[in-house]
Amino acid sequence: xxxxxxxxxxxxxxNLHASYGAVEVLRGLDFEVPAKNVSVIxxxxxxxxxxxxxxxxxxxxxxxxxxxxxxxxxxxxxxxxVRQGMVHVPQGRGTFPELSxxxxxxxxxxxRKDNEIKDDVDRWFEIFPVLGERSSQMAGSLSxxxxxxxxxxxxxxxxxxxxxxxxxSLGLAPLIIEDLFDRFITLNKETGLTMLIVxxxxxxxxxxxxxAYVIESGEIALHGTSDQLKNDPAVQEAYLGx
Amino acid sequence: xxxxxxxxxxxxxxxxSAIYSSLALALVIIFRSTGxxxxxxxxxxxxxxxxxxxxxxxxxxRLTGGGLAGLVPGVPFPIPLAIIGAVxxxxxxxxxxxxxxIRPLERAPDLALVxxxxxxxxxxxxxxxxxxxxxxxxxxxxxxxxxGQNFTILGARLRYSTIGVWAVLLAVLVLLILLLRQTxxxxxxxxxxxxxxxxxxxxxxxxxxxxxxxxxxxxxxALAACLSANSVLLEPNMMLRVxxxxxxxxxxxxxxxxxxxxxxxxxxxxxxxxxxxxxxxIGFELSVLPALxxxxxxxxxxxxxxxxxxxxxxx
Numbered sequence: 001x002x003x004x005x006x007x008x009x010x011x012x013x014x015n016l017h018a019s020y021g022a023v024e025v026l027r028g029l030d031f032e033v034p035a036k037n038v039s040v041i042x043x044x045x046x047x048x049x050x051x052x053x054x055x056x057x058x059x060x061x062x063x064x065x066x067x068x069x070x071x072x073x074x075x076x077x078x079x080x081x082v083r084q085g086m087v088h089v090p091q092g093r094g095t096f097p098e099l100s101x102x103x104x105x106x107x108x109x110x111x112r113k114d115n116e117i118k119d120d121v122d123r124w125f126e127i128f129p130v131l132g133e134r135s136s137q138m139a140g141s142l143s144x145x146x147x148x149x150x151x152x153x154x155x156x157x158x159x160x161x162x163x164x165x166x167x168x169s170l171g172l173a174p175l176i177i178e179d180l181f182d183r184f185i186t187l188n189k190e191t192g193l194t195m196l197i198v199x200x201x202x203x204x205x206x207x208x209x210x211x212a213y214v215i216e217s218g219e220i221a222l223h224g225t226s227d228q229l230k231n232d233p234a235v236q237e238a239y240l241g242x
Numbered sequence: 243x244x245x246x247x248x249x250x251x252x253x254x255x256x257x258x259s260a261i262y263s264s265l266a267l268a269l270v271i272i273f274r275s276t277g278x279x280x281x282x283x284x285x286x287x288x289x290x291x292x293x294x295x296x297x298x299x300x301x302x303x304r305l306t307g308g309g310l311a312g313l314v315p316g317v318p319f320p321i322p323l324a325i326i327g328a329v330x331x332x333x334x335x336x337x338x339x340x341x342x343x344i345r346p347l348e349r350a351p352d353l354a355l356v357x358x359x360x361x362x363x364x365x366x367x368x369x370x371x372x373x374x375x376x377x378x379x380x381x382x383x384x385x386x387x388x389x390g391q392n393f394t395i396l397g398a399r400l401r402y403s404t405i406g407v408w409a410v411l412l413a414v415l416v417l418l419i420l421l422l423r424q425t426x427x428x429x430x431x432x433x434x435x436x437x438x439x440x441x442x443x444x445x446x447x448x449x450x451x452x453x454x455x456x457x458x459x460x461x462x463x464a465l466a467a468c469l470s471a472n473s474v475l476l477e478p479n480m481m482l483r484v485x486x487x488x489x490x491x492x493x494x495x496x497x498x499x500x501x502x503x504x505x506x507x508x509x510x511x512x513x514x515x516x517x518x519x520x521x522x523x524i525g526f527e528l529s530v531l532p533a534l535x536x537x538x539x540x541x542x543x544x545x546x547x548x549x550x551x552x553x554x555x556x557x
Binding site: 057059077078079080082083087088090094095096097098099103106107108110111154158 | 426429430432433436437439440441442443444445446447448551
């Protein structure tokens with residue numbers, strides 16, 4: 001369904017359903033995340049954004065087809081999916097509060113067996129110097145912004161092909177959010193890392209994303225390039241506060 | 243007060259303390275990672291002590307263990323090897339229990355799983371009775387523990403066997419800490435102990451890691467049983483009493499703290515010996531009472547136990 005402007009599909013989702021008990025939260029989603037691009041999922045509270053990411057990673061009851069690169073991962077366990085290169089930074093960040101910053105990064109590299117893990121730690125300490133300063137401190141004692149940086153760095157330690165971020169701006173001060181999103185863009189530009197970001201802050205998300213989807217009541221209501229959506233009157237009214 | 247006698251009582255209590263601490267550690271390892279109390283820990287440990295006993299027996303088995311009869315080796319194992327054999331069997335048994343009985347029910351409520359462990363307790367107990375009979379057997383001493391085999395410190399006797407069990411306990415504890423702090427699997431285990439969901443998200447196979455945890459815990463239990471079998475006589479209910487004290491020790495120390503298990507075992511062991519000795523109206527038969535009161539008092543002040551993690555949830 002994405003226009004043929006992308007060379008490679010990073011992630012393809014077809015007819016994705018998800019439910020918690022008897023409540024159906026996703027009602028047949030179809031979308032694609034083009035490789036080396038940043039895509040966002042927008043939507044109101046309760047629309048099913050978080051569930052979409054959880055369903056892609058097989059963290060809840062789902063049906064439908066999810067293809068990562070050329071592999072069907074619809075029946076693959078969450079831990080295996082990480083090994084195939086898709087890493088999810090969940091809402092609430094997914095860090096381990098009772099482990100040190102350093103151990104959080106090391107456990108992020110759990111699936112790797114190469115000998116460049118230490119180099120990667122140094123690299124992320126360079127990019128996020130505050131993490132280096134707090135390397136022996138328990139993750140739970142870091143500030144919200146620092147924890148979010150740690151969550152992202154921890155995810156990147158796995159050297160993912162595709163990064164899923166669930167509301168990275170949640171609970172952060174506006175300046176910190178801007179800084180964080182700048183880093184995401186740099187990361188994408190420099191390494192070609194594919195990202196799928198769930199975000200409530202539509203202005204911010206559309207500024208950084210190449211492609212965007214809008215979810216309403218568990219279905220894709222709208223999609224298009226960021227510029228298309230920015231200029232869409234319905235989006236402007238519902239999400240951009242115009 | 244007779245200080246030599248006090249010291250003597252403390253030395254005497256130290257042996258049991260080490261056993262309580264070991265079994266408490268086993269309970270803590272499983273509780274930390276799964277949030278589950280394994281009531282079968284003691285019986286699983288006793289079973290491995292029987293295995294050590296079978297290995298020690300050699301060609302004229304003093305007990306023919308029903309299904310295990312064919313496995314009795316032709317030569318008697320020396321004690322250290324028999325214990326290592328028992329620990330290995332214990333670890334395999336722990337891993338199999340996790341894989342076969344616990345993991346298939348991972349989505350079941352905790353109480354159901356507790357019931358499973360009680361089922362394992364009863365089944366293991368009956369199996370031992372069936373195979374090896376319920377009569378007590380003399381398990382050989384692991385460390386020299388005859389008359390005169392002790393150091394004399396300030397007039398009080400500290401037995402070699404007490405030093406032996408503490409040396410083993412501390413050595414194994416150091417290994418455990420190294421495993422948890424220095425290895426990839428240890429890091430995965432710590433991550434799983436904090437959050438199963440987040441551990442999955444970094445690619446840790448939670449089920450496999452929990453299986454290692456059960457193996458480790460059962461190894462600790464096996465060690466506790468083999469080291470104490472000489473002093474309490476080997477019989478199917480051997481660890482039942484120990485398990486109660488180990489539960490008390492683990493609760494007292496904080497159910498998720500290995501350090502707490504160690505300190506808790508010490509406190510329970512010491513109070514069990516010292517309080518009946520100095521508080522006349524509490525006889526030895528009631529020796530568990532002061533430990534229970536100490537536990538209630540500490541839990542009133544610190545609900546998470548001495549070293550337990552206070553779980554604070556943001557709502």
